[in-house]
Amino acid sequence: MTSWRDEPWVNEFFHQNLCWTLVGVFTGLFRGEYAAIFKIAANGFVKLLQMTVLPYITLSIITSLGALSYEQVKTLGLRAGAVVVGLWFIALLFAFVIPLAFPEIETASFLAPR
Secondary structure (H helix, E strand, O other): OOOHHHOHHHHHHHHHHHHHHHHHHHHHHHHHHHHHHHHHHHHHHHHHHHHHHHHHHHHHHHHHHHOOOHHHHHHHHHHHHHHHHHHHHHHHHHHHHHHHHOOOOOOOHHHOOO
8 A cells, every 4th residue: 555655746746845945045045135026925835834734733732632641631730830930930030130230320410309
């Protein structure tokens, strides 16, 4: 039994897609601003790719989470919660520490109320 990957049109489509992607990259790199007219087509191509890939990733995550046991879900939830709390801590630490890196600024005293 043959796989769908063995079909000649699959390999041809892959090679065409790879070739045109490389042409687009090199056009953008070497032609620079002259290639800006292709921006609309390039954005459309990326959005079409996102339209096909994002639902697949979402369904894959939902399916894999649905296959977990209660203990695995509990462990995953605790680890994810620890990561979120750790990121909050790092963000707050930077919010309070970064202003200390700036020099103190003297303000004009003639603008202060008396």
